[in-house]
Ligand code: ATP
């Protein structure tokens with residue numbers, strides 16, 4: 218008996234004619250995620266991907282943990298591949314492989330799926346026989362079809378017969394790379410890493426852009442962003458990070474723009490520069506971690522003024538979320554502790570005492586135009602630093 222992983226496709230099932238393409242991307246993502254652990258044979262059929270380790274020394278616990286972060290998988294389990302595709306082999310393998318769980322449980326049921334229609338027994342017979350074999354070994358058990366502690370699955374597929382129990386919930390979403398590409402504006406805060414995670418979950422391949430204003434912001438602030446992106450990359454896959462030298466633009470902003478408009482014009486500059494980087498990287502959208510009403514630059518009026526600076530769709534997946542809801546996700550993806558390390562962000566450099574919460578677009582644009590940022594934007598774009606995040 219060999220042990221493998223069985224992964225269930227999620228929403229991929231809904232994708233009709235594109236399904237094949239979705240499955241190919243998912244298989245590639247699984248391969249990339251697991252390749253550091255060794256070699257695997259990855260096959261898919263009937264909404265299920267089977268992942269078979271090709272050597273005995275592969276750490277399946279670690280493989281499971283990694284699989285739990287791959288988008289496009291609704292559930293997964295470790296499963297036994299029966300030595301033969303026969304009922305005898307199923308009846309021998311099921312009580313043996315699941316002995317630990319069955320010994321401590323009080324109730325169970327069996328569900329059979331027979332996608333290989335040539336198998337000589339039908340699903341109800343497989344369930345009955347397997348249930349009988351389990352009860353013979355574990356007579357303390359009771360069958361409970363409504364709410365069993367252990368559900369034993371017997372799957373008769375083209376490639377073999379599999380036994381598994383109590384699948385684990387997967388990361389959900391759709392495979393990264395099937396939803397297009399976008400630039401995430403990433404700060405060192407709590408929100409933007411969560412926003413990145415949420416859009417990767419919808420299939421988006423990410424490129425990151427971070428604005429740094431040395432010496433007002435430190436090398437360690439940038440390093441913190443790299444570490445946050447490494448956490449995000451465990452879900453989204455590898456990505457490129459661009460660091461934009463933002464100091465001269467912010468100094469000009471301080472010197473040549475009305476103080477109450479500092480923040481809003483800075484946000485517009487971020488959008489404009491990010492859009493240029495997006496275009497160079499064949500990205501079709503921008504992503505931010507903004508949430509309505511969280512700070513002065515995130516009122517309806519301010520967001521309207523920010524949006525106008527870019528003519529690319531802007532995704533704000535946190536827009537309707539409370540801080541606590543965002544924090545809950547940051548714990549889940551393990552970014553919270555890093556996010557709260559106390560390094561300054563360029564957003565907190567030259568912050569106005571009284572930022573406009575209802576900026577008037579006409580005046581904002583006028584002030585931005587008067588200052589004339591174009592040459593400095595060009596200069597910043599000429600001096601981008603690229604870091605590869607894996
Ligand atoms: P976060 O927790 O993500 O920093 P925030 O609530 O602190 O968000 P702001 O500082 O107003 O909000 O920033 C709003 C959004 O602007 C961020 O979520 C992020 O997408 C983007 N942003 C802010 N600072 C930077 C930066 N230094 N580089 C790139 N993007 C940034």
Ligand code: MG
Pocket residue numbers: 404405406562564
């Ligand atoms: Mg911030």
